[in-house]
Structure formats: C-alpha cells, structure tokens
Amino acid sequence: MDLRIFTEPQQGARYEDLRRVAVAAEAAGYSAFFRSDHYLHMSGSGLPGPTDAWTTLAALARETTSIRLGTLVTSATFRHPGVLAVQVAQVDEMSGGRVELGLGTGWFEAEHTAYGIPFPPLKERFDRFAEQLEIVTGLFATPEGRTFDFTGEHYRLEGSPALPKPVQSPVPIIVGGGGKKRTPALAARYASEFNAAFASVEDTAAAISRVREACAAAGRDASSMTSSAALIVCCGRDEAEVVRRAEAIGREPAELRENGLAGTPAEVVDKIGRYAAVGVERIYLQVMDLSDLEHLDLVAEQVAPQL
Template identity: 50%
Template structure:
C-alpha cells in the first residue's frame, strides 16, 4: 500500500507552512503530498486565509524534488477548464512530471457565495465536470501542431492550439471520487487513473477513537467503478482505489491517542476513517482496506506536519516498510 500526505489549508495556512510540510514529507519518504482546493474555511476564522492550490503547487514543484504533488480535489466551478488545462500542464512541467490532477463537481456553497463564484445545481455541476474532463484531456492528447475544437452545452473551444503539453504523457494521472451510483462511476471509467473512496461514516471532530469501515458500501462502489470500466472495454485493473485516514501511531497508547487530538489540527475538520495504535496495530487495521482493493492511503495532516513530526516519522519508519515502501 502506497502512503501519501494530505492536508487542508483552507482553514488557515501560509505558503511557508505548506512548503516546509511538503519538504518534511519528502524527507520522511512519503510518496506524495496533496492539498484540498477550497477558498473558505469549514471552521474557525480561517486566518491567515486560504492558499490557491495551483499557485501553491507551482511553488512546491520548485521546493521539492521527488515527492508527487497534487489536488484532492479541485472544484470544476472554480476555473474555466480551458485555462485550467494550461495551468496544470505548466505546473506538471515545473515539477518534471510529478503532478496528480484531482478534480470534482464541487459541493461547498458558502465559499462560492463568499467569492462570487456561480454555484449551479448538482446536475449541472456534474455536466460541467464531464465536459471539463473531456476537453482537458482532449487538449492534452491532441498531437502537437494540431488544433482542437470542443462544443458542449457549457463550454466551447474553437481552433485551440492545445498548448502547452504536460510533462507527463498523455497527462497527469486524474483522480476522481465520490459516492454516486451512476454518473460518478461512469466518469471514473472514462477518465480516472485513481478513485478516492469514502470509507467511514461521518462523525464530529474529536470522535475518532474507532474506525467504522463500511465494507459493503466500499466494496459496492468499487464494483460499480470496475463494472463501468468493463462496460466500455477498459481494464479496471488500471484504476487505483484510495482512501484517506487520520492516523495516530505510537509505542504507547497515550502517544498514539495524543497524535489525533483535534487541537493538533488547528480547526481542520475531518470526516473519515481513523486508525490508532502501535505500528503493528496500524498495519493490522489497514489490512481490511487492502483486502477490499484499496492500495493507496492519504494520511491526514495539520497545516504544519512538524507539529506532529514524531507521529509521521514513526509511521514512515515502522509502518511504510511493512507495505514494501522504504523511506528514502
């Protein structure tokens, strides 16, 4: 199982916070460092304010050398997909091919109101997501020197030079996710290299003492995505399934529990799986997820992971090797 770091800077983070965290994650040996894409806080006053995810990733591309970087995920409502294709391709080149492109329909209406961004009904947002995925991949995959035209209900591109091209060919891996039963699996089958799953029931911050694996729901969603891929002639083995988790690891129960104290996360909210225990116990707790077919996990982190350096370093030193990942 591959392990990456995920953090949500919307509730308050500076670029320096995120840069130092990405460099520390790279030093510890994690495979990736991904950021949410939000413009307003979910809790607290959000000081000092959000960092734009693609501006931030451009900087991180120059501040790091090995770790993969990306969005988990960008809302299709925030940026016109034509310009987004240019932005992502350029950041991919700046990182020399280390970008992961997560994109979704968007869901947090208050941030749209706060910055004057239109927030259509959910059906239209999914229509826009489908068109965006088609035209972005179309721009990236068009042969150099060939023009690209796209006509959809919401977006229209005419005679585009389809430049620049990403460093990765045909483009950065695409991450989708969600719990939808029809449109979500269909989009994943067509476009996704990775599908991010919700693996636990929602609960309030602080109530993280046990994991609630929804094995039937998770297995059913995986089957829907795989079935949709097979229906269009795609090998479902080409889709990676991932999850996120808040992890507290320690050599004592007190150390492990302290690592997931909400005070460490500076108002960052969390609504996913929580794993707590010794390194061996964490390996055992991840076992059922691996059995379901999940091969990538994102460890939730505060805006500055050095505030919990012992937790993330211990995980890297004693849990990663159990999955064949050796810290560098």
C-alpha cells in the same frame, strides 16, 4: 500499499507550513504530497486564511525534487477548463512531470458564496464536471501543430492550440466520490485512479466494485485503474501520544479509530490491511496538524515498513 500525505490548508495554513510538510514528506519517503482545493475553513477560525491550490503546487514543484504533487480534488466550479489545463501543464513542466490532477464537481456551497463563485445545482455541476474532464484530457492529448475544438452545453472551445503540453502523457487523472452511476462511468472513461474519501471499509468496497463494473461496461481492463482511499491519520507510539495528537486537532481517539486510521502503529497497520483486502492500493493520509512533522516520521518508520 502506497502512502501519500494529504493536507487541508483551508483550515488555516501559510505557504511555509505546506512547504515544510511537503519537504518532510519527501525526505520520509512518501510518494506524494496532495492538498485540498478549498477557499473557506470548515471549522475553527481558518486563520491566517486559505492558500490557492495550484499556486501552492507551482511553488512546491521548485521546492521538491521527487515527490509527486496533486489536488484531492480541484473543484470544476473554480476554473474554466482551458485555464485549468494550462495551469496543470505548466506545473507539470515546472516539476519535471510529477503532477496529478484530482477533479470533482465541487460541493461546499458556503465557500462559493463567500468568494463570489457561482454554485449551480448538482446536476449542472456534474454536467460541467463531465465536460471539463473531456476538455482537459482532450487538450492534453491533442498533438502539437493541431487544434482542439469542443462544443458542449456549458463550454465551447474553437481552434485551441492546446498548449502548453505537460511533460507526462497522460497526466494522471483522479476521480472520486460516492455516486453510484455517473461517478463510476466518468472514472472508467477518464481516470487513472478512483478515490473513495473518508468511507468505511464496506462502503469503499462497494464503490470500488461499482467502478470495476463501469470499467467492464466500457471495455476497459479494471486492473488499469488504481483504487485509493483517503483517511484521517492519528498515530502514536502509545495511548498518551494518540490522545495528545487527537486533542491537538480537536477530535476524540475513539471517534478517530472508528472513522480513520488511529491508534498505535500496530492498530494503524491492521486497519490499513482491512482496506487493502477490499482492493485499496493507495491511501492518502489526511494530516490535520501541519506543525507535527514527527507524526509523518512515525508513520514512515513504524507503519510503512509493515505494509
């Protein structure tokens, strides 16, 4: 089981907070540091305010040496696909080929309203998302010296030099969500990884099954798709430490045990095992208290070796 660290900086974090977590995660042996791509907090004050995802990852590309870096997930409503392709390729070069792109439709209407970003109806967001996946992957795959053209309902590119090129070929693409038709089909066509976020074991199993069926329908070997989950983590050496960490993020231990990975290392290992049994190969550990670096060390030292 591959363990990755996943942060939610829109809840209130400075770049330095994220840098410390990324460096600590690398030192502890986690395979990746990921962050959400949001501009508005969902609870609390949000102070000191949000940080931009790709600006953050560009800086972390130079502050780290081995840990992979990515978004879970970038909203297709935030950036034009041509601009996004340039950003991702540049950060991939800056990191020496360690970037992964999670891309989604966008869902949080309030942040769009707050920052003047158009928020179309769901069908249009899905249509734009599909076009962005085709454009970004098409730009990356276009050989040097050739141009890329695309004509869709929402985007049109003519004679693009499709530059710069990322170091990786291809850049790993992550698609996630609970959609029952379009999401699995898009994952089967474009993604190297499918992510089920904050879902129960049963719902995660169903989502993975739909993606595998979509792969079969597309003539793709389902084993070429990595299946992952994202879950909040709240681990403690004993119950007192579990309670302390839950209180620090304003949650109840019982609720966290039900909806995430919470409890002693043994409890967390057991819960991860249930996800592994339905096909999950990678877990993004949502860490909400960015000041608690000992939490990362505890999971690395007492959970990871048992998986």
